[in-house]
Each structure stands twice: as C-alpha cells, then as structure tokens.
Amino acid sequence: MPGVTRDRITSQCKLGNYPFEIIDTGGIGANVDASFTEQVRAEVEIALGSADVLLFVVDGQDGLTPLDQELARLMRRTAKPLLLAINKIDVDQHGPRAAEFSQLGFSESIAISAEHNRGILPLVAWLERMLPAPIFDEAGPGSDPASPIKIAIVGRPNVGKSSLTNAILNDDRTLVSPISGTTRDAIDIPYERHGQHYVLIDTAGIRPRGKVDNSVEVFSVMRSETSIRRADICCLVIDAEQGVTAQDKRIAGMIQEENKPCIVAFNKWDLIKDRTDSKEELKEVLDGLREELFFIPYAPSMLVSAKTGAELTRLFKTIERIRSESQFRIGTGVLNRLLAEAVALHPPAMKSGKRLKVLFGTQPDRPHGKVIPIPEFVLFVNDDGLLDQSYHRYLDSKLREKAPYTGLPILLHLRARA
Numbered sequence: 001m002p003g004v005t006r007d008r009i010t011s012q013c014k015l016g017n018y019p020f021e022i023i024d025t026g027g028i029g030a031n032v033d034a035s036f037t038e039q040v041r042a043e044v045e046i047a048l049g050s051a052d053v054l055l056f057v058v059d060g061q062d063g064l065t066p067l068d069q070e071l072a073r074l075m076r077r078t079a080k081p082l083l084l085a086i087n088k089i090d091v092d093q094h095g096p097r098a099a100e101f102s103q104l105g106f107s108e109s110i111a112i113s114a115e116h117n118r119g120i121l122p123l124v125a126w127l128e129r130m131l132p133a134p135i136f137d138e139a140g141p142g143s144d145p146a147s148p149i150k151i152a153i154v155g156r157p158n159v160g161k162s163s164l165t166n167a168i169l170n171d172d173r174t175l176v177s178p179i180s181g182t183t184r185d186a187i188d189i190p191y192e193r194h195g196q197h198y199v200l201i202d203t204a205g206i207r208p209r210g211k212v213d214n215s216v217e218v219f220s221v222m223r224s225e226t227s228i229r230r231a232d233i234c235c236l237v238i239d240a241e242q243g244v245t246a247q248d249k250r251i252a253g254m255i256q257e258e259n260k261p262c263i264v265a266f267n268k269w270d271l272i273k274d275r276t277d278s279k280e281e282l283k284e285v286l287d288g289l290r291e292e293l294f295f296i297p298y299a300p301s302m303l304v305s306a307k308t309g310a311e312l313t314r315l316f317k318t319i320e321r322i323r324s325e326s327q328f329r330i331g332t333g334v335l336n337r338l339l340a341e342a343v344a345l346h347p348p349a350m351k352s353g354k355r356l357k358v359l360f361g362t363q364p365d366r367p368h369g370k371v372i373p374i375p376e377f378v379l380f381v382n383d384d385g386l387l388d389q390s391y392h393r394y395l396d397s398k399l400r401e402k403a404p405y406t407g408l409p410i411l412l413h414l415r416a417r418a
C-alpha cells in the first residue's frame with residue numbers, strides 16, 4: 001500500500017502484559033540547525049504534555065549542544081519521571097564521552113547504543129518501574145449496550161473537519177447535552193440525535209475554523225492516530241474538490257491497519273454541485289475519488305457539505321447501519337455451507353505444491369460491551385500459510401454476500417489443523 005506507514009511516529013508496545021505507547025518526537029528541531037525557535041518549543045511542550053514518562057535522548061558522539069541544554073530546561077519543569085539516555089556509546093572506550101552530560105543535572109542517566117543494542121535492557125527495566133498503573137479499556141464486560149458511539153472525525157488540515165463538526169452540532173436534529181464538559185472546545189462532545197447517543201471524540205485536535213495551524217504535520221498525524229484508536233467509527237473527511245492526496249491515503253491506511261469501522265465523507269460537495277448538476281457526472285466524480293481509496297474497500301463513501309449541511313442525515317443513517325450490522329452473526333451451519341460453496345466455485349490456487357483446504361469455520365462469540373464489535377471468523381485449515389491476499393479478498397466478499405457488514409472490516413483468523 002502506498003505510503004501507509006512511512007510517517008509512523010507512535011507505536012503500541014507491551015512489557016509482559018502491560019500495554020504502553022511510544023511516541024517518537026523525531027521532528028523536534030530537525031530542520032532548525034539546533035536553534036531553538038518558538039516552533040520547536042511548542043512541539044516539545046505538546047510532547048511533554050502528552051507523555052507519562054520521558055526519555056531524553058542525546059547524541060554522545062556530538063557531545064552536549066545548546067539545544068540539549070534548552071530542552072533540558074523545559075523538561076526539568078515537568079514533574080514527570082525522566083531518564084537521560086546518552087546514545088552512540090558503541091564501545092566501552094566511548095564511556096568518558098557520557099560524562100559531560102552530567103552538567104544537565106538529571107539524577108538518572110544511562111549510556112546506550114541503539115545501533116549496537118547496548119544498555120537497552122536496563123533502559124527497559126527503568127521504563128517498567130516508571131510506567132503508571134495500567135488503565136483498562138472502559139468497554140470491558142458488562143458495559144451498557146446502549147453506550148454512545150464514539151466518532152472520530154479525522155482528515156488532513158483544511159478538508160473541513162471543524163466545519164463538519166460544527167454542522168453536526170448545529171443541526172436541528174442534534175441535541176448537545178447540557179451536562180459539564182460539553183462546550184464546543186471540549187475534547188469529547190456527547191450529543192444526541194433522534195434519541196441515539198454519540199460522542200465526537202478528540203475535537204480539541206480540530207482547530208477552530210479560520211485559524212492558521214503552525215504545528216508541524218508530525219503532531220497532526222500523532223493526534224489522528226490516537227483518535228483513530230479511541231474511536232468506534234472513523235469518519236475520514238476528504239476534500240472532494242482537491243481530490244485524494246497522499247496524506248489522505250496515509251490516514252485511510254492507519255484506519256485500515258487499526259481495523260476500525262470507517263465512513264469516507266467527501267466534503268465540499270457544494271463546490272462540485274456548482275459546476276454540474278448531472279447525476280451521472282456526480283457519480284463519475286465519486287467513483288473517481290473512490291478508486292484512489294481501493295485499499296480500504298469496506299468503507300462506504302458519500303458526498304457531503306459542511307457548508308450547506310447536505311447529506312448529514314445520510315451520514316448518520318450509515319453510522320446507525322454500521323451499528324446494527326455489526327451485531328449480525330452468521331450461524332455455523334450457514335457459514336460452513338457458504339465456505340464449501342465458495343471453495344467449490346473458485347478453488348484456491350496451488351502454492352508450492354499445496355492447496356489451501358478450509359476444514360471448518362466458525363464465528364466466535366463477540367466480546368461483551370463493545371458498542372460496535374468487529375466481525376471475526378476462525379477458519380480451521382490444512383496450512384495457515386496458504387491463504388494469499390486475493391483469496392482472502394474473495395472469501396471476504398463471499399461473507400459479505402451473506403452479511404454485508406457495511407463499514408466494518410472482517411477479521412479472518414486461520415488455525416492450522418493437521
């Protein structure tokens with residue numbers, strides 16, 4: 001997939017069973033010749049604000065720089081646990097190079113070599129001690145089935161995310177709940193529409209209309225990633241007038257990688273409508289836009305206009321459709337007949353002298369408390385290395401003939417059985 005993960009800067013990790021997330025702020029000061037601009041300061045402050053634990057990496061070969069000293073000053077102001085990691089201490093003889101960093105005045109430091117894997121184990125052990133107690137997902141067993149759907153409106157700058165958010169909240173059919181924390185600039189905005197409950201999440205990352213965005217793209221990508229992970233449904237906003245860009249594709253790729261339900265909203269439809277009113281031409285435009293997003297085939301797309309409020313009703317109908325179709329189950333009998341027919345109609349190709357055999361399939365019980373569970377199937381097969389991408393797509397489309405699972409990815413888990 002083109003350019004999907006190139007700019008990844010956060011990563012989900014685990015120590016034992018303990019989940020945590022690494023944020024790499026690689027962009028800090030990268031283009032500013034070690035000078036400390038307001039821009040760099042703003043970036044550092046965002047990074048410091050969002051982390052629980054700080055790892056301050058300095059270059060042991062370059063030695064102490066003014067930028068290091070400036071960063072250290074900012075970091076000392078936070079009360080967060082900090083480890084100074086002096087990198088590029090590749091061999092024991094480099095040890096003395098680390099000494100000058102003691103001037104920075106941090107109580108804990110460690111000499112490492114990322115390239116030669118030196119000092120990494122003690123670094124991880126330190127992290128393990130410092131990580132805060134885990135917070136478990138609120139959608140655990142027993143959570144209310146009528147829970148609100150968390151919707152993340154994501155997209156690159158200027159596609160109309162804030163306008164769309166405002167259009168939704170100003171729509172006659174929407175009631176913004178008057179309880180605390182529901183002001184427009186709150187991060188999560190709960191609201192109700194036709195008696196259904198929703199939460200627009202991470203709206204603080206969506207800047208107000210008209211404001212110029214100075215923060216580096218890195219941080220907007222970071223925010224999108226967090227929003228995508230927290231959401232039940234992602235609404236990917238794309239500027240229909242400009243067409244699908246590489247950055248739009250990157251965000252679509254993140255949604256697809258996280259296996260998140262998705263709707264693509266091509267915004268600024270009013271501009272296209274100004275040019276043509278012919279149904280065929282509009283369909284052509286939509287088809288053309290859609291083709292660019294071939295790698296997220298399960299996401300339905302629609303033309304909307306934040307400016308006129310057009311098609312918001314359709315957007316919410318689709319959201320409700322995703323909610324109801326996510327509850328659909330294919331019974332084991334039906335599933336196995338479907339699989340047998342699919343394989344008979346179009347047998348898998350031979351792969352290094354072997355052919356995939358699907359012995360049995362089942363749709364396991366979904367986890368409790370998920371507002372929108374992702375459909376999952378377990379297929380027992382002769383060899384789990386034999387399913388290629390095109391056959392995977394074929395089985396996916398066969399399952400959707402039985403249950404369309406609009407907007408939902410389908411997860412196929414293969415289990416090899418001798």
Ligand code: GDP
Nearest residue numbers: 157158159160161162163209210268305306307
């Ligand atoms: P964001 O950065 O994604 O939040 O985008 P904004 O909501 O700030 O919108 C960027 C620009 O596009 C603003 O000038 C909006 O007025 C304009 N805009 C947003 N939605 C629409 C729309 O549906 N139609 C038209 N014509 N302009 C829009």
